Amino acid sequence: MTARRLHLGLMFWATGTHPAGWRHPGARADGAYDIGFIQQVSRIAEDAAFDFVFLGDRLATDPALARTNPAQMSRLEPFTAGAAIAAATSRIGIVVTANPTYHDPYSVARLTASLDHLSRGRASWNLVTGADAAAAGNFSRSEHWDTDKRYDRAGEFVDVVRALWDSGAHGAPIGHRGAHFDVDGPLDVPRPPQGQVVLLHAGTSERSRDLAAREADVVFSGHHDFESAREYYADVKARAAAHGREPGLPRILPGLSVYTGATTQDAVAEHDLLNSFLPLDEEEQLAGPLHRGGALGQRPRRNLTSVSRELGVDVRGHDPDEQVPAALADELDEQGRVLLDAVRAHTHRDLSGEHRITYRDLVNGLGTGAGRASVVGDPVQVADFVQRWFDGGAADGFNIFPPHVPGSVRAFADLVVPELRRRGLHRDDYAGSTFRDHLGLDVPPVRAAAAGRTTAP
């Protein structure tokens, strides 16, 4: 029995995962369309023995995305980009996002199987069902489907895709007749080298947790704090066991933004630099008193009105660069302390002492209490964070979010990976050449063809 090792993914957005990552002096602002650049970044992750590089997707665009993640507004189509990454790498897994709500199963089976052949067994399909209502308008839909409708379709979709992958082995029709699809098969691509392409799923809803537990090999989750990550981890593993899954499956990988440098000071400087590119929004003119919480589902506006709402204390009217008085801590309730504690952790500053928190720091901390995890620190501090979650039953590894690209990817590979290896947490080299190998999964046997697929419980 070998020691349990971390699984590491690289969340690739060409402009970085910090909203202003592309403005970093070392960042490539035009990297989203330079396939050579995308290949180069993938190879940095491969040289660090990452399990996979992850290509996210969105099926609708809006120029407003330029303010939050420009690569989400406009980028290469993931399967073609994945095939190009496959040509320039030999070990790293390649995760490509495809949405059953707006695809048909034959096409997805064919694209994923083909990518698995081209990469010699390194393909993975990230199944998302699309919470983005705007996508419906690009696919001749009169309305955005609700969660149940999307997951009903996704469940059958996965069954059909799995049967089609296997049909490449025997060449017999699958004869699928279901509520959403009638598909004869067989697939016109031979069975993928991995047998079944690695399935990855991300989502937080009840239906999502269940699909993840039943079908996913890897789950990509988003939890900002240890306790909620641990709750999610235990819940999904328990559901998976109830479905009769092999122990340890699915591997659960929260997203983690990493700001690092040789010293804590360097890491903090990097974090501050990127945040300095984010403008403050105008304060709202409120008629009545301030209420807790903002508009649901919207990013908080970057101003002291939003900070006041989140803290539960009215701090409007201060100069953003003014230091926050120590007495503020005494006025905060539990919810308010979440923001303050996040800002303390990310800035390594406090309300007293040499390095003081400013009101602008509080603005920069907005939303961190609801988003993914984030760590700012030197390699030891980052490794401490990772190890706490990994050993504490909150993660099997992480999907690493690089704030700017390629600098943050290189920093993680050069600084943090050696520290993780020193602790025996991360592999020294790949043990195999397929993504399933990295996950410790065998090639599954071919399942029986056709008969019973539509009548199985």
Next chain:
Amino acid sequence: MGRNQHKKRPRQLHLGYAHATGSAPDELDRAVRLAEDAAFDFVLLDGRRDTGTGLEPFTAAAHAAVRSTRIGLLATGDPLRHEPFNLARLVASLDHISGGRAGWLVTEEHPGGERAGPLPRADAVERTREFVGLVRALWDSWDDDAFVRDKGSGAFVDADRIRAVDHVGAHFQVRGPLNLARPPQGHPVLAHAADEPAAAVPDAELVLPGGATDRGEHAAVLPDLIPVLGEDVAEVRDLHEQLHATPGGERALASGAVLIGDPDTVAGRIAESFSAGQVDGYLLHAPPQPGQLRRFTELVVPLLRRRGVFRHDYADRSLRSHLNLTRPARRDPSRRPAPPRTGAAS
């Protein structure tokens, strides 16, 4: 719309190669390298059931794209199987990855075969025409200079240079814009399969395989050609016998596309039909005998060059340039498209 030809260049032979082996990436790499070293116009990645590669065409083409620098990459894409938004992305993305070498062969990949759910059949021609027009409009939803990417000011994009498509048609309703920058070629090359009604893709720039019938006045017409080359009379005779001895060989012979002979004979026949204006070039397919593509590039291509009908090297990098096509300007989306014509386009 016209073919927008470069006027200054002399008419030249166009050669494509239809890759139709297994799913092994190595074989694909070898074929693409051979064809590119011979300055072929393009390789066709064919996803049709009967002639397919065993790989999905756009992923295979993207893989080939980053292992080549000049040759065009044409992939089949089935309007009955894909959503317009998804296929517009695949083609545009291939064009970006290849640096302007992408083409899309609009064709039904699995006629009469399995279907992913019920898809309309009766009005397939009108549906395909709407589909193709919509894909072109999506490619045009971004201006070529939409990106600002000014680190100093923080302006990433000029929102006025990105426009919705707002397509409302009989078959599709697509708001847009596409989530991809305008392709390097403006519009990647559109090819039309000759065995399907021409009206479905009235503005195709390439017809594959070009048959006896005239398929639109502007498109380059490339019939199939299966060259079988022997070095001398005896080998030519042996090769001919081999063809008759295998089912694959019999099928090739029955297609009428086999051209068997020594290199002089084959080059002569190709040059004559080209010079007589009967064809614009050929889409080559490998016969069952191995090594024939290599033989063609090593023995026949130099003879075609000596005759002055085929390029010595690529003049430029884009597939449009290989095919003597100019880059189309972005169409004004506010202008109404012409009403669809019915019946045969030509």
